[in-house]
Amino acid sequence: MKILLSVLLISILVISLAFNIDENAMKLQNEAFDRAMIAFGLAKGLNAIISLIQGTELSLTPVGIGLNFSIGEVLDPFNDMVERFSWVMLASTVSLGIQNILLILSSKLFLQIAIGISVGVSLIFIWIKDLNNKSFFIIPFKILLLLLILRFGAIGSLYMSEALYNSVLHVEYVKSSEIVVQTQDKLEDIHHKNTQLAKSKKDTSWYKPNMIEDITSKLNISKQLDNLQDSIAQASKNIITLITIFIVQSILMPLIFFWFMLISVKWIFRVKVNSDMIALILNKG
Secondary structure, X not given: OHHHHHHHHXXXXXXXXXXXXXXXXXXXXXXXXXXXXXXXXXXXXXXXXXXXXXOOEEEEOHHXXXXXEEHHHHHHHHHHHHHHHHHHHHHHHHHHHHHHHHHHHHOOHHXXXXXXXXXXXXXXXHHOOOOOOOHHHHHHHHHHHHHHHHHHHHHHHHHHHHHHXXXXXXHHHHHHXXXXXXXXXXXXXXXHHHHHHHHHHHHOOOOOOOHHHHHHHHHHHHHHHHHHHHHHHHHHHHHHHHHHHHHHHHHHHHHHHHHHHHHHHHHHHHOOOOHHHHHHHHHOO
């Protein structure tokens, strides 16, 4: 049992000192943060183009027959969802930023030195016969467990979150992002054409030779707006998918892991081990 515990403690120390663990974790963290920033950029881009379009009215008055419709009325419900999406993405980026700070702290040299000292003290208590039957053997062991939680807690949470993303969420993230981008492109096209129509309306009058072409162009804009409603409905569904992905990956998973860490810390300091049990474990075999 002494040999097994010693090998386990030394293995933990070696893993703790492996810098590539921190590098890989930081790489995964940066990738997750980049995804969140891209999605946040999509939300702000949609919000910006909708703000430009909202309240704009296209008017079509051929031969005294008036037709007015507001693009803003069509986009208003969608804009509410986009604003909520931007708030979720802001919260996700903040959560990932906090995780990044925890990763930096877990990789600091002082924590690794503390783990090394704790492992050394634990080994001394294991192998010195006069000490290994004392109840205070559990003190350095509890400290070691606490240090290991601080060292590997954020890293473990990140790897679990990334595993969930790669196995379940990646395909939905790519698909939903592409659809949202396509919707943004359509809105930008609508805004561009609407701007051209407004400029054309100032430069031409109803009796000019290009009147028919101007009216046809306006009718095409109206038709495009009607078709855009289907795209908006589809984009809304995919925005909900993106919201779900980032809530699960960057908010829910870290909270679950943080709760697990708190439970573990409470258990470490509440558990009581007597001298006879310690002596039995260390002297067995």
